[in-house]
Amino acid sequence: MPKKLAAGNWKMNGSSASAPEVAALLPRIADVSCQVLLCPPATLVTSMKNWAGSSDLLIGGQDCHANESGAHTGDISAAMLADAGATHVILGHSERRADHGETDAMVKAKTRAAHAAGLVAIVCVGETEAERDDSRALDVVGAQIAGSLPDGVTGDSTVIAYEPVWAIGTGRTPTLEQIGEVHDFLRDTLTRQLGTEGANLRLLYGGSVKPGNAAEIFAVSNVDGALVGGASLNSSDFSGIIEALDAA
Numbered sequence: 001m002p003k004k005l006a007a008g009n010w011k012m013n014g015s016s017a018s019a020p021e022v023a024a025l026l027p028r029i030a031d032v033s034c035q036v037l038l039c040p041p042a043t044l045v046t047s048m049k050n051w052a053g054s055s056d057l058l059i060g061g062q063d064c065h066a067n068e069s070g071a072h073t074g075d076i077s078a079a080m081l082a083d084a085g086a087t088h089v090i091l092g093h094s095e096r097r098a099d100h101g102e103t104d105a106m107v108k109a110k111t112r113a114a115h116a117a118g119l120v121a122i123v124c125v126g127e128t129e130a131e132r133d134d135s136r137a138l139d140v141v142g143a144q145i146a147g148s149l150p151d152g153v154t155g156d157s158t159v160i161a162y163e164p165v166w167a168i169g170t171g172r173t174p175t176l177e178q179i180g181e182v183h184d185f186l187r188d189t190l191t192r193q194l195g196t197e198g199a200n201l202r203l204l205y206g207g208s209v210k211p212g213n214a215a216e217i218f219a220v221s222n223v224d225g226a227l228v229g230g231a232s233l234n235s236s237d238f239s240g241i242i243e244a245l246d247a248a
């Protein structure tokens with residue numbers, strides 16, 4: 001299995017003034033055994049790559065178009081992200097699914113494009129609160145997995161992030177049992193579909209991960225890291241999460 005992964009999603013936050021925050025993170029990740037990734041807005045990918053210098057900090061995008069180039073005003077291709085210094089891209093985040101009407105089929109096409117450009121795709125799945133209340137969480141993430149992954153997925157090319165929509169930015173998290181149930185289900189489903197590669201796929205949990213709850217979340221079976229939103233904006237908070245993952 002590839003190394004565990006602590007991924008930070010800056011969403012629509014950050015500017016050229018963010019350099020010191022990234023600089024403060026670098027000494028804290030110098031000796032960790034897990035991978036550390038920051039996904040800033042596209043405008044900051046190249047700058048952040050420069051701020052990372054010779055450190056092991058990885059840089060990713062937050063979305064890409066399914067096509068390599070063409071008349072798509074405002075969009076960015078996977079190849080462009082790679083050219084800017086990105087190694088990863090987040091795809092199918094619930095905010096993109098909600099704000100931009102992204103469907104599983106669109107996420108699948110984007111994932112294919114990411115792979116073609118040599119990027120690791122972090123494919124997000126997760127149920128809404130109404131779907132969980134309706135006892136449909138596993139059905140929903142199962143359908144998203146079935147619809148969002150193209151052929152040829154491997155443990156090196158793809159990461160799955162389970163993010164219950166109702167836990168994102170709310171300070172609410174599922175119980176550890178609920179996280180374990182979904183992650184075990186994802187592992188079983190992916191191993192059935194993909195064999196060894198499915199067993200090797202990293203499964204991240206995302207949704208209100210903080211330094212205070214990270215250790216208990218990382219102790220849950222089949223949790224191989226986290227996709228962190230708000231707490232990744234603060235180097236001290238993100239470091240706390242990274243240290244918990246490193247110790248898990």
Ligand SMILES: O=C[C@H](O)COP(=O)(O)O
Binds near residue numbers: 168171207229
């Ligand atoms: O991509 C990250 C997730 O949406 C989690 O965000 P959050 O840590 O602010 O809840």
